[in-house]
Amino acid sequence: MTLNAESHTGGHTWKSLPAAQQPDWPDQAALREVIAELESYPPLVFAGECDQLRDRLGAVARGEAFLLQGGDCAEAFDAIGADQIRNKLKTLLQMGAVLTYAGQVPVVKVGRIAGQYSKPRSKPTETRDGVTLPTYRGDSVNGFEFTEKARIPDPQRLKRMYQASASTLNLVRAFTTGGYADLRQVHAWNQDFVKSSPAGQRYEALAREIDRALNFMNACGVDPEEFKTVEFYSSHEALILDYESALTRTDSRTGELYDVSGHMVWIGERTRQLDGAHVEFAARIRNPVGVKLGPTTTPEEALSLIDRIDPNREPGRLTFITRMGADKIRDKLPDLVEKVTASGAQVAWICDPMHGNTFEAASGHKTRRFDDVLDEVKGFFEVHKGLGTHPGGIHMELTGDDVTECVGGGDEIFVDDLHQRYETACDPRLNRSQSLDLAFLVAEMYRDQ
Numbered sequence: 507m508t509l510n511a512e513s514h515t516g517g518h519t520w521k522s523l524p525a526a527q528q529p530d531w532p533d534q535a536a537l538r539e540v541i542a543e544l545e546s547y548p549p550l551v552f553a554g555e556c557d558q559l560r561d562r563l564g565a566v567a568r569g570e571a572f573l574l575q576g577g578d579c580a581e582a583f584d585a586i587g588a589d590q591i592r593n594k595l596k597t598l599l600q601m602g603a604v605l606t607y608a609g610q611v612p613v614v615k616v617g618r619i620a621g622q623y624s625k626p627r628s629k630p631t632e633t634r635d636g637v638t639l640p641t642y643r644g645d646s647v648n649g650f651e652f653t654e655k656a657r658i659p660d661p662q663r664l665k666r667m668y669q670a671s672a673s674t675l676n677l678v679r680a681f682t683t684g685g686y687a688d689l690r691q692v693h694a695w696n697q698d699f700v701k702s703s704p705a706g707q708r709y710e711a712l713a714r715e716i717d718r719a720l721n722f723m724n725a726c727g728v729d730p731e732e733f734k735t736v737e738f739y740s741s742h743e744a745l746i747l748d749y750e751s752a753l754t755r756t757d758s759r760t761g762e763l764y765d766v767s768g769h770m771v772w773i774g775e776r777t778r779q780l781d782g783a784h785v786e787f788a789a790r791i792r793n794p795v796g797v798k799l800g801p802t803t804t805p806e807e808a809l810s811l812i813d814r815i816d817p818n819r820e821p822g823r824l825t826f827i828t829r830m831g832a833d834k835i836r837d838k839l840p841d842l843v844e845k846v847t848a849s850g851a852q853v854a855w856i857c858d859p860m861h862g863n864t865f866e867a868a869s870g871h872k873t874r875r876f877d878d879v880l881d882e883v884k885g886f887f888e889v890h891k892g893l894g895t896h897p898g899g900i901h902m903e904l905t906g907d908d909v910t911e912c913v914g915g916g917d918e919i920f921v922d923d924l925h926q927r928y929e930t931a932c933d934p935r936l937n938r939s940q941s942l943d944l945a946f947l948v949a950e951m952y953r954d955q
């Protein structure tokens with residue numbers, strides 16, 4: 507990987523195109539200084555790791571593996587302590603164990619982590635008690651606090667985003683390769699949880715089965731290295747192009763551009779304009795790329811996105827993350843999948859059952875019903891079963907903490923409970939128990955498929 511001056515000018519074709527959802531940085535000189543500094547920082551991930559993830563996602567696209575992608579709606583600079591990161595990872599590892607064992611499918615694990623600091627918003631401003639301020643756009647841009655000062659976009663935050671991503675990724679790498687993620691730890695990931703929750707108890711029963719299987723293999727003299735570490739990748743929305751461009755480098759092996767801020771990046775529902783900068787950016791980098799598709803997406807748009815981002819029809823290069831809403835998925839998804847499949851493209855189809863199912867509770871909290879989330883996933887599986895295509899995975903907003911942000915689940919949270927631990931900076935996340943409930947139900951759906 508080299509830092510090639512050329513890559514910051516000639517190759518960055520997206521810079522001349524309109525980019526939606528960008529902050530109004532008030533101090534352009536300060537922004538330029540920050541960008542120059544970011545350009546001198548080392549990569550957070552290596553191009554070879556991105557290639558490896560593209561291969562793994564190729565297996566998902568071919569129907570040989572399942573993608574579990576999840577994490578915070580918005581990571582926060584003040585939440586990068588070891589416990590918080592470990593809790594998130596633990597939840598994803600537990601979900602991965604459930605899907606692998608109960609679903610009997612290899613699971614590709616990708617966090618919404620170590621870079622998910624930027625949020626596209628529906629409105630540019632927010633009004634409280636007659637006071638109107640710029641909306642919060644993620645810790646990479648401005649502060650969550652509702653004050654004039656906090657809400658001014660500050661480019662220094664882009665450096666903090668890099669630093670927070672680096673610290674998080676460092677710990678994630680340590681946890682996933684340093685023994686914590688060893689499959690013989692399946693019980694340890696559940697210790698603080700088992701007694702108090704039905705999902706934890708169900709998980710414990712599964713962990714005992716995994717243990718027996720491991721003991722059996724051990725007794726047969728088999729103790730594969732694959733069980734001792736976990737392959738885990740980072741991902742985030744490539745939203746703030748000043749940041750992503752500064753972290754886009756030319757790979758010395760191939761001369762190709764890679765966004766080295768994360769292994770996989772995705773383009774959101776609000777920034778996937780075919781003539782916009784984000785799609786051009788996605789087309790130019792070699793990382794595996796996701797694109798969110800909401801209910802208004804036409805098959806023609808999906809096909810044009812494929813032509814732009816995956817012209818060589820390379821399985822693993824492009825992942826379509828559909829987020830239709832439980833009430834629309836059965837109507838909207840079939841036409842998309844049918845026409846994309848007929849075109850010969852082999853994209854990975856992933857279900858985001860979160861973003862189409864948000865509503866505001868009477869208390870003013872943005873929330874989601876667990877049952878709607880589940881129903882969208884069910885619809886996703888039904889559509890793919892009907893068409894004979896592969897339901898490739900799920901994309902979740904979740905946390906390892908016992909928050910009360912989404913209603914329902916086995917350990918039921920009611921609308922009146924929302925205020926108890928409502929901690930998200932933007933959208934409501936499934937808590938650990940709801941995440942595990944969902945993993946068990948998805949594993950059943952996958953096996954039945």
Ligand SMILES: O=C[C@H](O)[C@H](O)COP(=O)(O)O
Pocket residue numbers: 579625626627628629861932933
């Ligand atoms: O997480 C996704 C978006 O940033 C979010 O749904 C936008 O939320 P808003 O409608 O409150 O702006």
Ligand SMILES: C=C(OP(=O)(O)O)C(=O)O
Pocket residue numbers: 579626743773774775776798829861
């Ligand atoms: C903003 C997001 O989703 P979408 O683009 O699908 O609304 C997100 O996943 O954080």
